[in-house]
Every structure is written in structure tokens, then in C-alpha cells.
Amino acid sequence: MTTPRSVAVLGSTGSIGTQALDVISRNPDRFRVVALSAGSNLDLVAEQAVRFDVELVSVAHGTHERVAEAVAAYAARAGRAGYRPQVVVGDDAAVAAARHGADVVLNGITGSIGLRPTLAALAEGSVLALANKESLIVGGPLVKAAAAPGQVVPVDSEHSAIAQSLRGGRPEEVRRLVVTASGGPFRGRSRESLRDVTPLEALAHPNFSMGRVITTNSATLVNKGLEVIEAHLLFDISFDRIDVVVHPQQIIHSMVEFVDGSTIAQAGPPRMLVPIALGLSWPERLADVDVPVDWTRAQTWEFEPLDDEAFPAVRLAREVGTAGGTHPAVYNAANEVAVDAFHEGRISFVDIVDTVERVVHDHADEGGSSTGSSTSGINPGSLTVEDVMRADSWARARARQVLGLETGRLTDAEGALR
Known part of the structure; x- marks a missing residue:
């Protein structure tokens, strides 16, 4: 019987972290959670720690006493009064979790604060399941120098799709990468018409419910600009060979075009479960992670060119990435x-x-x-x-x-x- 992979989940109380723990809970023979890190949601991280019997609980904001008390309270309610994990509190809490020695470190932290934990996980020799795109983007040369071949597995749905599609050919056979974008809530609108949109409108993403910054980035397409830089760094493809196409249904997560004119695309529901599961289990697949596309139902998929005038964030990102x-x-x-x-x-x-x-x-x-x-x-x-x-x-x-x-x-x- 295969020994379960040990996993550290950074950002365990966020969207990526909670979905990762859901995948892990449905595959207890494949994974064992050994460390969790969170920002300030003590109640949820305490509940997670007790449920998964983790060895280390790291919290960025709070006090050691409050975290320990929260964990003890949940443990007592679960009939495990003797459960006492190691507790780390402070700015380096996520780094401590990344250094815990897990087989896989899932970095689901949002923002550039994820850079140090990313580097810590790589230094430890753990496989890095990377959902924290900012750490690669802002620290590109550092991360690439620290990572061994195959040590970084992308969790962003677009980059997971590219990684899956790249299995269809050799690197020298790749002509270009095609990153898909939903277009956000303002797809098809002119730059002038966007001047008066409200924050509430910007947060009305057509397919996903995400945090304020990421959802707004999806509306401005800054998120897609960041993903272009990430694709360049992950797959060593020049910027002139990375295209963005608007695909509002978000069923095709991204594509790889090969030199013979063939294009391989990865399709699935507009959710993160499959990319997260692959980040944990790569290169193997887990069974029944999500429902497949229903091919018995009539449906239409649209593809449109990106409007660089209304949404200049991707053009700017190419400049930034090249610099x-x-x-x-x-x-x-x-x-x-x-x-x-x-x-x-x-x-x-x-x-x-x-x-x-x-x-x-x-x-x-x-x-x-x-x-x-x-x-x-x-x-x-x-x-x-x-x-x-x-x-x-x-x-x-x-x-x-x-x-x-x-x-x-x-x-x-x-x-x-x-």
C-alpha cells in the first residue's frame, strides 16, 4: 500500500485552502495533513487542525495563547482533550509551516507575502503546489533558481491546463500557449463606458466568487496579465508565444498549440477542484474529483480576441515581464x-x-x-x-x-x- 503524501496547506482558511482540505478529506488513503497556516481566522484553523490531527498550526495574526486556547477548545468538543499541536504565531508563521518537511506544500496565500514561504518550501525539498502566483511573479529569478526540475506544480487553473496539455508533445514541438480569460463582468465594453462602473459591479464576476483583490483583478484583467508572466516563468516560453483569448464560459481553461497546427485544450467545469487535486497528486490523477463536461447537453462556447484598448493590463504585463x-x-x-x-x-x-x-x-x-x-x-x-x-x-x-x-x-x- 502506498504511503500517504504528507501535506502542508498554507492559507488553509481561504478558498484554495478549504477546497484542498476537501479534496484531502475525500482521499484519506492518499494524503495526510501535517501543517496548516492561516492569517487570522482562529476558529476555522482550530477546527481544521483538530479534524486533520495536524502536527503544526501557524497563524500570522494573534497570540500564541489565543491560538492554543482555540485549538484546545475544539479538541475538547471533539473528545480529544489531549491534542496539543505545535503552535507558531507571527510574520514567519507560514514560513514555519513551509519548512515543516511535508512531501507537498500547497501555497494558497494571496499576495507577495507568499514569496518567503515559497522559497522555504523549495529549500526544504518539498513539491510546491503553487496557487500563490504572486510569489513566482515578483520573485521569478529567485524561485526558478531555487526550484529543482518538476518541483513546482501549478495550481492556477490556466497553468494547470497548460501543464496537462503539454503532456501531448515534446517541448520543441510547442508553438505557443493560449491562456483563456473570462473577460470578467465588463466583457465587450469600451474604455469610456468603464469610467463610471462601481465597486459592486466590479465584484460581480460571472463565474467565480473570490476575494476583493482577485475579483477586481479579473475585472481589470490584471489577473490575466499576472498569469501571462506566470506562464512565461513556469514554462520558459517567450512572451511573443503566449496569447490571451477571451472565453466567457471558462470551460476551456487554456490550450497549447503545436508546430503541426494541432491544438490541445483542457476542458472542465469553471471550478478549482481539479487543478488543486492535481497540485497535490501530480503527476497522477485522483478519481471523481469533479463532474466532467456534460456532452449530452447542447451548449455553445465562445472565443473572442482581447480588447487591449479597453483592458490594457495584459499589454502592460508583457512590458513588465520583459523588463x-x-x-x-x-x-x-x-x-x-x-x-x-x-x-x-x-x-x-x-x-x-x-x-x-x-x-x-x-x-x-x-x-x-x-x-x-x-x-x-x-x-x-x-x-x-x-x-x-x-x-x-x-x-x-x-x-x-x-x-x-x-x-x-x-x-x-x-x-x-x-
Whole structure:
């Protein structure tokens, strides 16, 4: 009998984490959860810890005493009063979970804070099931240098689809990757018509229920821009060989075009269960993870070209990805600030990507970093985590200045990147 894979779930109380634990609970002979990390949802992570009998519980926000009390309370209700896992609390909680030595680390954290746990998992030798796209995007050279061949398994549905489709041919037979996009709630609208859309409208994704930042990114197509950069880094395909096509039904998750004119596509329901399950079990498949496409039902699938004028985020992402260095970190950080400003009613919807573009160009015009050229920023070979975090901090401060949310001088660390 095969020994179950040990799994650490980072971001266990979020959408990816809870779905991963659902997959694991339905396959107890295949997986054993040994560590969990969460942000601040003590009740849920405590319940998860007791249910899966984990060895380590890591929480970013709170106190050791409160976390231990929450776990003890759930353990007592479950008739397991003696259960006492190791508890880690603080900024490095997720890193501790990533370093726990699990066979598979599922990084479901949102944002660039996932970079250090990603690097920790790779250093530990764990297979990294990567749902935290930001860590690869902002720390691309660092992550690629740290990862052994096959150590990173993509969990984003688009990149999982590409990885599955790539099984259909050799690398030298690949002509291009085709990343699909739903088009979000504003598909087909002109740039001018987008000026007056509300935050509530931007959060009305046609297919998914996600957090505020990711849902807004899907509406601006910043999320698709990030995915283009991610595809470039994951599969070593140049940007001119990565296309984006709008597919509102989101049944085709992405495609690979081969040199002979054949295109292989991966189809499935617009949900994350299959990509998550494959992230945990790769290269094997689990049985009955989700329902397949119902081929007995008449249905229509649409495909449309991307409107770069109304949605310039993908074009900008290509520029950022090509520039490399700390530019992707600036793109990501400036966007998060702009999204918050939009939801606070301070800027319009179209101002989000306009702000990101201005901050990115400021970064390039000022040299991209305290060292390096304006076109390449920091040499990828010398990029450090500190460089990435400093760029992230600078971009947030610069975006707030551009938006008039704060005035005054940047800090020394931020100013060094101007």
C-alpha cells in the first residue's frame, strides 16, 4: 500500500485552502495533513487542525495563547482533550509551516507575502503546489533558481491546463500557449463606458466568487496579465508565444498549440477542484474529483480576441515581464494599492491600471532600482528577497503619492528604488 503524501496547506482558511482540505478529506488513503497556516481566522484553523490531527498550526495574526486556547477548545468538543499541536504565531508563521518537511506544500496565500514561504518550501525539498502566483511573479529569478526540475506544480487553473496539455508533445514541438480569460463582468465594453462602473459591479464576476483583490483583478484583467508572466516563468516560453483569448464560459481553461497546427485544450467545469487535486497528486490523477463536461447537453462556447484598448493590463504585463528584475513586483504592489483606492471610492475603475502603468514607468525611468539599467532593473542573477520587498514597498508608496493619498518624502529604502 502506498504511503500517504504528507501535506502542508498554507492559507488553509481561504478558498484554495478549504477546497484542498476537501479534496484531502475525500482521499484519506492518499494524503495526510501535517501543517496548516492561516492569517487570522482562529476558529476555522482550530477546527481544521483538530479534524486533520495536524502536527503544526501557524497563524500570522494573534497570540500564541489565543491560538492554543482555540485549538484546545475544539479538541475538547471533539473528545480529544489531549491534542496539543505545535503552535507558531507571527510574520514567519507560514514560513514555519513551509519548512515543516511535508512531501507537498500547497501555497494558497494571496499576495507577495507568499514569496518567503515559497522559497522555504523549495529549500526544504518539498513539491510546491503553487496557487500563490504572486510569489513566482515578483520573485521569478529567485524561485526558478531555487526550484529543482518538476518541483513546482501549478495550481492556477490556466497553468494547470497548460501543464496537462503539454503532456501531448515534446517541448520543441510547442508553438505557443493560449491562456483563456473570462473577460470578467465588463466583457465587450469600451474604455469610456468603464469610467463610471462601481465597486459592486466590479465584484460581480460571472463565474467565480473570490476575494476583493482577485475579483477586481479579473475585472481589470490584471489577473490575466499576472498569469501571462506566470506562464512565461513556469514554462520558459517567450512572451511573443503566449496569447490571451477571451472565453466567457471558462470551460476551456487554456490550450497549447503545436508546430503541426494541432491544438490541445483542457476542458472542465469553471471550478478549482481539479487543478488543486492535481497540485497535490501530480503527476497522477485522483478519481471523481469533479463532474466532467456534460456532452449530452447542447451548449455553445465562445472565443473572442482581447480588447487591449479597453483592458490594457495584459499589454502592460508583457512590458513588465520583459523588463524583469523588480518590475513585476512594482506592477503587483501598485495594483493592490490602486484596487483599494477604487473600492474606497477615491478613483475610477480605469484609473486602476492607469496608476499601475504610471508607477511602473516611473520605476523604469528612475533606473528600476538603486543599481542596474532603466531597461532591465536589477540583474536577475543578483536579485534578492530584500530587493523584491524593497521594490514592493517603494511601489506602494509611489502609488499612494500618485493617487494623492499621501504626501512627503519616501523612506530611504523606498527612495533607493526611484
